[in-house]
């Protein structure tokens with residue numbers, strides 16, 4: 001995914017968005033490292049000292065996994081990390097492809113925004129009612145909803161950029177949208193399955 | 194009618210190249226809205242989006258991906274391959290056979306088929322090209338050997354199946370061992386037949402003394418350490434299979450550190466790349482859930498399963514039909530998406546036919562391996578193509594003999610389920 | 624005619640679904656003369672256990688299974704039935720919980736009604752027992768230092784009070800964890816030992832004690848309820864109560880027969896001396912107080928609910 005051949009972002013707004021997405025994915029990466037370290041410490045604590053963390057199960061499942069997933073969403077889309085079937089795409093006439101992708105990303109805005117809206121409603125409820133998972137160390141449930149809202153909101157913005165790019169390409173006949181490079185030379189997902 | 198509309202929409206979105214996750218989420222969401230209105234759609238979107246990610250059991254996926262990243266950084270996979278090359282010596286096609294062995298060895302610590310193919314492509318492929326192997330033969334064996342990682346434990350695909358089918362992950366993992374050995378042997382035999390038929394496609398290798406062979410073993414230990422970190426901690430009861438994934442990533446990081454290959458830059462790269470790959474997988478899971486709930490709600494899955502289950506054919510015939518369906522899906526679809534979309538539908542039918550869910554998991558994964566190397570969407574072939582810079586068509590042809598060999602293996606395991614089930618059956622004998 | 628969508632997360636053939644949801648659906652269809660029909664989605668087909676409440680609230684489902692401990696953030700007070708209180712059989716726990724959770728009951732007023740759902744059926748499982756791998760159970764202090772698989776807050780408190788170590792391990796991995804010594808003991812109901820094939824790795828078990836339980840409810844969304852005719856409402860409610868009471872009897876019978884099967888597999892059930900049993904009972908009663916205290920600090924009327932539940936236990 002790191003073999004990125006996109007043209008550089010050419011507007012301050014896009015640069016700011018990319019910076020924000022990089023910051024989000026940095027938190028996601030840190031959460032990934034935290035999962036690894038907590039698991040190691042938890043196993044060592046249980047095996048050597050009979051003292052596992054009682055909170056690790058919920059903290060990893062509820063907070064860290066959601067951070068890894070939602071905060072990496074926009075950065076992964078921006079770098080074409082969400083795999084697509086790109087075999088037929090290159091056989092289509094360019095205008096058809098751009099129109100199809102503009103409509104596809106447009107519909108994606110609708111779905112992702114609904115997910116964000118639903119997450120926001122549940123965040124507000126969890127926050128107002130001070131909801132916790134009942135455990136020795138109670139775990140707040142507003143955290144995952146907040147992560148969901150941030151990650152999906154940023155993903156909506158990235159989808160908007162894609163829609164604009166594909167519409168502009170459609171109108172001008174030039175490639176103004178970021179497209180994944182063709183399979184032979186380009187960005188290969190190194191870790192699928 | 195609604196179902197065909199949603200399926201058609203999915204096909205169109207996939208063809209224009211929208212990411213698989215978004216294509217499934219969009220078509221599923223539109224279907225849910227048209228079927229049950231906004232309440233139903235919002236209910237499913239606001240629950241399943243979080244549920245697709247917030248599970249402790251899911252950490253095996255990011256942890257094994259992270260481990261593979263650290264292994265690539267550390268360079269210990271290269272050493273494993275060199276040792277295998279030294280041991281096969283002068284044998285014609287020896288390096289190609291060593292690639293299969295190295296694939297099995299790397300598969301024993303890595304759960305990701307494509308990560309394994311990338312590692313093999315960057316280690317064994319240059320060596321084969323240097324020795325004058327035909328690129329078609331060399332590329333084919335690398336692409337297929339990578340798939341062993343999906344079958345030999347640990348395996349992301351088997352873990353995912355275990356979660357979907359609610360069967361013991363450790364039994365599934367053990368069940369993958371013998372099929373993994375069989376597939377390794379099948380690859381080696383296929384290479385042997387190919388170089389016997391076309392001797393020009395592979396040169397004779399170089400001979401090594403016993404001392405050189407033993408000396409090559411010296412650099413195998415980091416892989417052994419990692420192997421022990423995964424299987425040893427599970428077997429000794431120190432950790433569960435889920436936790437072992439986290440330990441494996443940690444040990445791989447320590448090895449990279451010890452090899453002085455781990456820098457801040459490479460650490461950041463490994464973490465970010467793993468986060469992106471995890472995100473991609475979970476996003477497909479999320480999309481597949483939305484899509485799947487539409488199917489469930491419209492009762493299509495039930496009707497389909499009932500229909501297939503009630504076909505007036507013997508179980509073996511129905512099983513063959515199901516496996517052919519998987520092979521066809523594998524042409525076009527990502528293996529993870531296939532598992533998530535189909536297992537909840539096919540598993541009840543398969544069990545109704547009297548087959549074992551553990552056996553079915555292994556068979557489905559072996560079948561999915563084929564999808565990694567068949568056109569048009571053959572992820573492992575894409576990876577190899579990047580390293581060889583050879584035409585895709587040539588590589589797909591190079592892997593074709595292995596596809597036939599794979600089909601023979603699948604037939605064997607279908608006719609003799611004990612090949613899969615014998616080893617896990619010994620687990621409960623305490 | 625009315626078609627209701629019913630969803631739960633039990634595997635196909637599980638005794639709770641078979642004796643609660645399915646019996647209820649069959650009886651309702653029969654009593655309503657075919658007026659009410661069902662589309663049944665078992666085995667997480669429509670969502671995970673923790674999502675079924677939200678799916679019921681949003682009308683994706685009409686009737687959904689709600690497991691109290693899966694939604695302890697949304698329905699913390701419903702966990703009252705999972706506390707190690709003074710009952711051991713399913714029917715004792717179920718009848719007491721029904722009194723407070725049925726529409727109009729104390730728990731309904733503070734928790735189910737405000738969440739927009741109405742309880743149709745409940746089941747409190749037979750009391751959980753402790754099963755050990757090697758350690759012989761002789762008294763109240765037999766559990767010291769054991770790594771015990773537990774789920775949920777109240778059972779963690781209970782495990783700690785026994786000076787044991789609560790360990791959280793996913794259910795599908797518990798069997799291997801037990802066999803390899805990652806775990807020393809389980810806090811389990813008899814009914815889950817056989818499905819998970821735990822018995823080969825167990826030697827001793829308690830009986831007649833209560834280390835906690837599990838609360839199953841099936842709820843209907845208030846919105847859907849209000850759209851139904853009074854006759855249909857009556858059939859749903861009456862059948863729900865009837866099925867609640869018939870299902871707990873089945874659960875108790877199964878508990879006895881499961882215990883016999885587990886014992887036949889070589890697990891020794893130990894009845895503790897009276898003094899030790901009382902000591903554990905007193906210790907376990909403090910779990911409820913601690914649970915209620917924690918929730919009161921977050922503004923939930925847990926003390927009143929705990930008292931109502933205790934009063935309801937016969």
Ligand code: NA
Nearest residue numbers: 300342345347
């Ligand atoms: Na593997």
Ligand code: NA
Nearest residue numbers: 523564567570
């Ligand atoms: Na394919």
